[in-house]
Amino acid sequence: MQPIGLLIEFKSGHIKPANFGMATAARAENRQLVALMVDAPADDDKAALEAYGVTRIVNIHTDSNQWNPAMHAAAVVAAMQENGITTLIGLTSPAGRELLPRVAAQLDAPLVMDCIEIDLDDHRVKTSQFSGKTIATIAMTGTHFIYGMRANVIAPLEAPAAAEVIDFSYTANHPSGFEVIETRTDGSGSQYLAESDIIISGGRGLKNAENFKLIFDCARHLNAAVGASRVAVDNGWVPYAMQVGQTGVKVNPKVYMAVGISGSVQHFAGMKTAKTIIAINTDANAPIMAHCDYYAVGDLFDILPALEKALASMTR
C-alpha cells in the first residue's frame, strides 16, 4: 500500500469540506490515505476523515500554536519522512499556497498547483495556464511528488474506513532568519472564495461600496461568497482579497453570478470553469453575455432587490 499524504486544513476549528474532495481524488485500492494535520484544533474530526477513507491520522504537534509557514512546512516534511510518504496532496488555498511550495522546495520535488485532474500513478496532472486560455498536461519526475488541487474539482464521495491516530512531535530545528511577529485578522475573511459553491460578484455596474450591500444581502440567504471585478477593487469598494480573475483569486464554484461585470478576458481567467454562470447586465453585448449559461439583460438595481426578496421568502 502506497501511503498518500493529505495536507488537511481547518476553518473555524474543523476540517474544511474541500479536503474530502481531495481524499476522494486520492483514493485507490493500492493506496493508504494518511491525513497530516498540523496543530489540529479539534480531536473530534477522526470520524469525518474515516468517512472518506482515511486510515491513518498523523497529528503533528509543533511547539508553537501560531501560524508559521516555514516551521509548519518543515514539520510536514519531517512527518512525511517519518511515515514513508513521498506523495503529498493539498489544496491551492491561502495556506496551501504557502505550505506546498515550501515543502516542494525543501524536498527539491516537483509541484503543480491548481490541478484540475491528477494521476498519482503516472505523476501526471492537468492545470490551466495562460489565464485559463489553455489546459496543460504536465508530467512530473522526481523522488517526491507534491500536488496542489483546485478546490471542488472532485465531489466528495464517502468510503468509510477505520483510522489509527498517531502523534508526531516536531521540535524546530528552527528555520533560521524567519520569525512570525503577528497575524492580524479583521474578521472580514468570511468565506474563502475559491472554496465556495456559490459566488456572487459585482463590478463597475455597482457604482460604489454601499451598493455592494445588495450583493451581500442575496449572498447571505444562499451562504454564498461575494467576489468582485478588478474595477470594484481598484475603486476601493471591496478589498483585494475579493478580486476574481487573472490577478485575483481563481474560483471554481457550482454557480457564479456576475453582476454589472463586463466579462473581460482577465476576469474570465478566474471564473471560466464555474459550472453555471449567470450574468446580469444592462448591455446585451457585454462579452459575459455570450460566455455564460444564463443572462438577464436588465438593471442590477431592479434585479438584485427582486432576487433578495425571492430568496428571503424561500428561506424563511
Next chain:
Amino acid sequence: MNIYVCVKHVPDSAATITVEGKTGINEKITFLLNPYDEHAVTEAARIKASSADTEVIAVCLGKAAAENTLRAAMAMGADRSILIETDTSRDSIFTARALAAAIRSDGRPWMVFTGKESIDSEGMQTQFRLAQYLSLPVATNAIKVDADSDGVTVECEREAGTIDVYRMAAPCVIGAGKGLNNPNYPTFPDIVKSRKKPIKKIGTAELTIDTPVAGMQIQELVPAVEQHSPKALTGSPADIAAQIVDILKNEAKVI
C-alpha cells in the same frame, strides 16, 4: 548593497493564445513584464531611493526577446540587468537554480524580490525554490516591506482579512503581491534613460547549475474549450429573480 529583482517575460494578459506544436504557443503576440514583477521592481526602486549605495539589478531567465522586459524593468527603476538566455521554456526548478546561480555569481544580495506568481504558467513556487537554493528565508504576497540593514519586516496577505507580519533576516527573498504599491509606470525620459543601462547576457552553460533530478515537463497544451451556451432570462425583475431561484434549486441544486 544589491537588491535583485527576478522578472519574467510573459504574454500580455489580453493576448489571444494559440497553441503551436504540441506544447508551445505562437509567440508573435505582445509580451510584457509580468504584472506582479512590476510591483517588485517598484518596491526595489523605492527602497533604493531611501538607502545609500544601493543598486537594483533585474534578473531574467528567458529567450532573447526577454530583453524588452528587462528594458521595461530598467525604465521602472532597475539600474542594470542580467539576462540568462535560454531557447526553451524552463520549469521552476531549473529557473530557480539558474536565477540563484546568476545572483550568486554577480554579488551578495541584501534582498531578492520576485512577483508572487507569473501570469503565464501560474506556478506559484519559484520564489520558494530560489530561497531554498540561496539558503535564505522567504515570504510571499507581500503588501508592505520595511527594510533596514539587518533585515526586513514584511506584511503578507494570506487571505481576505488575514495579514501575517514576518521578520526576516537579510538577505531574504520577497514575493511581491498586488497590494504592495502602485507600479512606477515609466515616463518617456525614463524609457530613454533605460536604453543606456547595461544588460549582461549569459548562457545557462556559463553558470554553475547542478542538473536537477526533479522536473515538471509540459506534455500537451490544448485550448480550453468553452462549455457554455447562453440562454436568456426574461420578464420583469421578479420573473428573472424567480428563474434564478429555480436554476439554483433545480439545475445547480445548491439550495
